[in-house]
Amino acid sequence: MKILQALFFPPEQPGGVSSMIPYILERFQSPNWEMDLFSLPKRIRGKGSEPVSFETFDWNEYGDSLIVQKYMQTYKDYVWWTKLRIQKEYDLIHAHHPIAALVMKELFPKTPLIMTIHSSFEQELILNKRIEANGPEYHFLTSLYRELEEKADLIMTVSESFKKYLDGFLVEAEKVEVLPNGFDEKRFKPISHDNVVPQLITVCRLVPAKGIDVLLEACSMLKQRGLDYVLHIIGDGPIREDLEHKAQQLGIYDETIFYGYMLHPEEFMPFSDIFVLPSRAEAFGSVFAEAALCWLALVGTEVGGISEQIEDGVNGLLVPVDDAAKLAEALERVMTDSQFRYELARAAWTKAKGTYSLSRIVNELKLTYMRFRKAT
Template sequence: MKLLQALFFPPEQPGGVSSMIPYMQERFTTPRWEMDLFSLPKRIRNKGREEVQFETFDWTEYQDSPVVQKYIQTYRDYLWWTKLRIQKPYDLIHAHHPIAGLAMKTVFPDTPLIQTIHSSYERELILNGRIETDGPEHRFLLAIYGELEHQAERLLTVSDSFRRYLAPYVKEPDVIGVIPNGFDEKRFKPIPHDNAIPQLVTVCRLVPAKGLDILFKACAELKGRGHDYVLHIIGDGPIRPDLEELAQRLGIYNETIFYGYTLHPEEFMPFFDIFVLPSRAEAFGSVFAEAALSCLALVGTDVGGIPEQIENGSNGLLVPAEDPSALAEALEKVMLDPAYRYELARSACEKAKTHYSLGRSVNELKKMYLQFPS
């Protein structure tokens, strides 16, 4: 079977898709399987000129929005690049971004399409202050889900929580499949260590949706209680200057290290003690599984797909979103009790190996792929 994995970002970009899809390729290099990866290079801008029409709604109702115009132009660019670069037919296309799936179905209408929806772009834009709830951009992006359901032979997502989120926007939510992201254990090498001062780490894009302002306020509380720690911030994004200013204002700048974007954060994570990310929304939260496989204690918020990974008090700690004091209390527990911290980390690692291994995800995908005749 000839498979195409259609991504949006190039596979070296950070995120859940890049945690899994490139590492799947070697599992499909057998006489029975042939798999290629395809994505839109960042340098491709404003090349597409094709008229855009969707079958389930009229996008031109929202065309006055610059956000919608940019989305449509990116779709045109993806169409242009697909027609330019893909010359051979495939038996099956698995798309990992709405733009990729819709473009592929336009160019190859007779090829079965599996569409995985990994995250909610509209929710991220709302949380990051880019668009308004129920505004034209929000309505446009929600309508895309119905178009994807109409065009794809199979719709998938990455958590039960996100399937529930999608339910109001599709006609048959019960047929949406759930296959969590899988992670290649060979990438993660936990290292026994004994840090004299607890080392906290977070890995994310620096945007409001990740709740790092809440983390900084929690860390200020910890410092106020006389606790020593170091907070490592791996990632970059538009609010980095704001976060640096906030760290200075809260008096925790000397305890906070900003690394910027790092291509392989899993190489650093085993040297830390506690992974913490107080997200305001997560479809799955791949970085929690990566931190678990690095044998770190996990502290996260009770939102989205995070509670599907963290069982509070068993393999990590969950706190409400937007609650710096609750987050400080949770961090204090794991900072002050190394034995408890180790037990949480060990349990998290065992669950991640069992539920989020690359092998398990690949086996589930192979079974699904074989339902489509080649």
């Protein structure tokens, strides 16, 4: 069976989706499966010029928005690049971004299409203060869900909470199937260590949606209580300078290390004790599963896929969004009780190993793909 995995970002780009798919491809290398990856290189800009129309809405209603204009130009570029590069037929296309899905169905209408919706771009833009809630960009981006429902043969997503979110935009949301992200267990190697000073770590893009400002405030409270720690922040983004300035203002700059982007943070995480990320929204939160596989105690917020991964008090701790005081309390609890921290980390590792194992996810994907093989 010949399958095309259609990405938006190239596999070498940071992020759970693009970095996960190559590991899936490795598991499909057998005489019965042939799988290719496809994505739009970053250097391709402004090449496409063909007109675009959708079946379920008129995108031109939102065409005055610069964000919508940029989105549609990227769509046209994806069309241009796909026509240039894809010369063979596939039995199935599995897309991981709305642009990739809609372009593939436009160019290969007879090929079955699976679309996995991994996140909410509109919610990310709202939280990052790029667009207004209920504004034209929001309506454009959420209209794409209905277009995907019209075009795709199957829609999948990564968490039950995000499936519920889609219910507001789809006609038959009950048909959406849930399959979480999978992680290659061989990439994660827990290391036995004994840190005298608790090591806190977070890995994310530095944007408002990730709540790192709240984390810094919580860490300031910990310092005021006389608790020692080191906070490792791996990632880069548009608000890094603001966060560094905030750490200085709060008097915790000496306890905080900003590393910038790191290609393989999973090689660094096992030396820490606690993974913490107070996101304001997460469809899944891949980095929590990765941290769990590194045998870290988890602290996160009660949102989206995070609250599905963490059972509060069992394999991690959950706190309300934007509540620095509650976050500080949770961190203090795991910092000062090493036995509790160990039990949380062990339970998190056990759940991640069983639920988010790449082997299990690949087996589920094979069963899904085989349904379309019978139909062809």
